[in-house]
Amino acid sequence: MGQSQSLDTPACDFCSRPGAVVFFRTVEFALDLGGVEWLSGDRFHACPTCRTLVAAANWPGLIAYAGLGPRGTRVIEGFRDHHALGAVAFEPGTNPETGRWPTPRGPALRRRPERGR
Numbered sequence: 001m002g003q004s005q006s007l008d009t010p011a012c013d014f015c016s017r018p019g020a021v022v023f024f025r026t027v028e029f030a031l032d033l034g035g036v037e038w039l040s041g042d043r044f045h046a047c048p049t050c051r052t053l054v055a056a057a058n059w060p061g062l063i064a065y066a067g068l069g070p071r072g073t074r075v076i077e078g079f080r081d082h083h084a085l086g087a088v089a090f091e092p093g094t095n096p097e098t099g100r101w102p103t104p105r106g107p108a109l110r111r112r113p114e115r116g117r
């Protein structure tokens with residue numbers, strides 16, 4: 001089989017386009033998006049365009065480029081308030097998550113667990 005770089009490289013966590021080139025470290029945070037708990041994980045991967053927008057702190061530009069709605073806008077606001085300055089570059093075509101332990105939680109939606117009993 002041939003190379004599968006595009007499968008190994010994370011997609012951009014902002015605009016969802018394939019081919020992230022850097023990640024930004026964040027303090028993990030959670031948002032309640034209409035009854036669904038959204039967990040940030042500790043890294044946000046970014047494609048070249050989103051990296052530039054983040055580095056410029058151009059949040060309206062980032063939201064527009066990524067085509068985000070109200071929920072995505074809240075995620076960006078959370079990222080803005082929790083991320084560490086400075087992008088961390090990684091080798092193109094690789095996945096910086098490979099070999100991490102414990103396995104990190106990436107940005108993900110999680111159903112709020114049912115309470116009761």
Ligand SMILES: [Zn+2]
Pocket residue numbers: 012013014015016017046047048049050051
């Ligand atoms: Zn992007």
